[in-house]
Amino acid sequence: MNDPDVQQRHIRAMAQFNESAALERFLSDKPATSNIRRMRFPLKWKWAAAVLVIALGVSSYFFLVRQPGQSAGTGHIALQDIPPGKNGAILTLADGTQVVLDSLANGKIATQSGTEVLLNNNELVYDATAATGDASLNTITTPNGRQYHVTLPDGTEAWLNAASSIEYPVAFKGGERRVKITGRSTSMSPTEAGSPLSWKPAR
Amino acid sequence: MTGEPSYTEQLILRGLTSGDTSQYSFIFKEYYSALCHYATGIVREPAHAEDIVQDVFERLWQQQSAFHDLRHVKDFLYKATRNASLNFLKGDQHSKERQAVFLSEQEERDAAAELEVIRMEVFRVIYREIDGLPEQCGKIVRMSYIDGLKNEEIAARLSISLQTVKNQKTRGMKLLRMRLSPVVFALFSLFSNHP
Numbered sequence: 001m002n003d004p005d006v007q008q009r010h011i012r013a014m015a016q017f018n019e020s021a022a023l024e025r026f027l028s029d030k031p032a033t034s035n036i037r038r039m040r041f042p043l044k045w046k047w048a049a050a051v052l053v054i055a056l057g058v059s060s061y062f063f064l065v066r067q068p069g070q071s072a073g074t075g076h077i078a079l080q081d082i083p084p085g086k087n088g089a090i091l092t093l094a095d096g097t098q099v100v101l102d103s104l105a106n107g108k109i110a111t112q113s114g115t116e117v118l119l120n121n122n123e124l125v126y127d128a129t130a131a132t133g134d135a136s137l138n139t140i141t142t143p144n145g146r147q148y149h150v151t152l153p154d155g156t157e158a159w160l161n162a163a164s165s166i167e168y169p170v171a172f173k174g175g176e177r178r179v180k181i182t183g184r185s186t187s188m189s190p191t192e193a194g195s196p197l198s199w200k201p202a203r
Numbered sequence: 204m205t206g207e208p209s210y211t212e213q214l215i216l217r218g219l220t221s222g223d224t225s226q227y228s229f230i231f232k233e234y235y236s237a238l239c240h241y242a243t244g245i246v247r248e249p250a251h252a253e254d255i256v257q258d259v260f261e262r263l264w265q266q267q268s269a270f271h272d273l274r275h276v277k278d279f280l281y282k283a284t285r286n287a288s289l290n291f292l293k294g295d296q297h298s299k300e301r302q303a304v305f306l307s308e309q310e311e312r313d314a315a316a317e318l319e320v321i322r323m324e325v326f327r328v329i330y331r332e333i334d335g336l337p338e339q340c341g342k343i344v345r346m347s348y349i350d351g352l353k354n355e356e357i358a359a360r361l362s363i364s365l366q367t368v369k370n371q372k373t374r375g376m377k378l379l380r381m382r383l384s385p386v387v388f389a390l391f392s393l394f395s396n397h398p
Contacts, residue, residue: 004391007325007326007329007390007391008348010240010322010323010326011326011329011330011333011348011349012349012351013240013243014236014237014239014240014326014327014330015236015330015345015349016249017235017236017239017240017249017253019231019232019235019236020232022231022235022253022256022257023228023231023232023235025257026227026231026257026260026261027224027227027228030222030224030227030264031224032224052225055211055214056225056229058211059211059212059214059215059229060229060233060331060335097209098210099209099210100210
């Protein structure tokens, strides 16, 4: 495996195959846009193709070469992955990965320190029954005109108003429930109307 | 790698389930050559290997159930290619002798199959990254590393200076070091044979 000559031989052998021609042969009997998931927003075809090209370029970089875990945690996937024109609530995980919540199907979308993150009809639910780790932080950011409802690991429900963000630990430690609302830190005691966060305690 | 598919990976996975030819094209181009090379190791003839791999991608296309992540897709592709290649050997009239030798070593090969896939993946990633190098840099790197041309020959064919050839090779190395994970890059040397 470590012999450069061996590597060169294998890579040369791969290079003899013409994947573009083979791809044409593969696609020749396939409909061009068969069953494409209907876009939830109107786009010109060229613009959609450009977004796809960028997304493919990004994915080929991140998935097939440099492993995110090895570098200094740049799992951050940039704005290319957010479909243009869509105002979705954005969840930022502990490792920096960003996920557009509105675009995902229901079910488990991530696991952090044993806590499962589930999406259930546009509500984010944290299930900490199998939690192992410490309090890593997640952030939900809402754009203008979009509210979001989240059930935190301890069962507390929080409603986040538009154009706000809430940063909270994936697993609450101790008795105090401390979260950060759009830059300000606050304990979740009953709040007055008009504040960026309203909440309901578990049980 | 956390193992949880991120947004872009989900885009690809859903495209595979829904018959999106763009996503298929992407996976096809990424894996075709490596899988053909892998199959050739078993069936000997590259032409047979290509037919086998085309078949595997047809099966992927028809596959209705979703894949959990890209690694799952990759495992499917390699396993299917290996099985189809072994089946081909069983059915091929002209390779009885080779078949007998090969099948007698079957047990060893099963154990070594996973290691082989890992090796293939290392070579595949390098191959794809070389393929993706920008314009002239990529052309020169391919002429040197894949076609085996000497620097002087490259300079002559492209009508550029010898220094430019050397510079572009250096540039290629820098780009590959950036784009390949450190482990893979350590195994690769563009200048192994030619100074």
